Amino acid sequence: MKNLSDTEIIQAFGSNVNKALEEIYNRYSSLVYGVCLKYLGSREDSLDSVVEIFHLLPLKISKHKIENFSSWLYSVTKNHCLMKLRTNKRQTAAMKKYIVLNNKDNSDSIEDIEQSRNLENAICKLSNEQKTCIELFYYQKKSYNEISAITGFSVKSIKSFLQNGRIKLKKIMEE
Numbered sequence: 001m002k003n004l005s006d007t008e009i010i011q012a013f014g015s016n017v018n019k020a021l022e023e024i025y026n027r028y029s030s031l032v033y034g035v036c037l038k039y040l041g042s043r044e045d046s047l048d049s050v051v052e053i054f055h056l057l058p059l060k061i062s063k064h065k066i067e068n069f070s071s072w073l074y075s076v077t078k079n080h081c082l083m084k085l086r087t088n089k090r091q092t093a094a095m096k097k098y099i100v101l102n103n104k105d106n107s108d109s110i111e112d113i114e115q116s117r118n119l120e121n122a123i124c125k126l127s128n129e130q131k132t133c134i135e136l137f138y139y140q141k142k143s144y145n146e147i148s149a150i151t152g153f154s155v156k157s158i159k160s161f162l163q164n165g166r167i168k169l170k171k172i173m174e175e
Helices: 006-012 019-042 043-063 068-100 111-125 127-137 144-151 153-172
Strands: none
Touching: 006 019, 006 043, 006 068, 019 043, 043 068, 043 127, 068 127, 068 153, 111 153, 127 144, 127 153, 144 153
16 A cells, blocks of 8 residues: 555545554544644643544544545644634533632632532532543642652553543533
């Protein structure tokens, strides 16, 4: 497959997905990583995104008519990163709002107090790992490395617990 053009490799997705994906990965993984790093700014988040993008690539390729693969892949990567940033921004804003509500003086409105209690109840529904990471990160303002030292979790696991915890909190709060 190394001698095939991008167009020929894309056509090979129908008959040999694994080989075609491997060749695309060999050719473009550094490009995808570079774009992710540019938008996300974090090595770990960028590496995670590269895996996510290449995992979704066969499905995306089957849904699109691709004229220029490298330009198309750049757009897919950029859009993936922007979506990830938007999602993280929304989740972080919700957590900041909660922290502000919990750090107010006693002049909280009934609505604020109720929302605060709902979030506390939602946090109780998280896994122990998610709950611990959220409490250390958002309430005690600990860094990833500090949380790792306290819990023994890897930084990658901490990021995963935080992200999955925020997603689960959002779903619980919307119910």
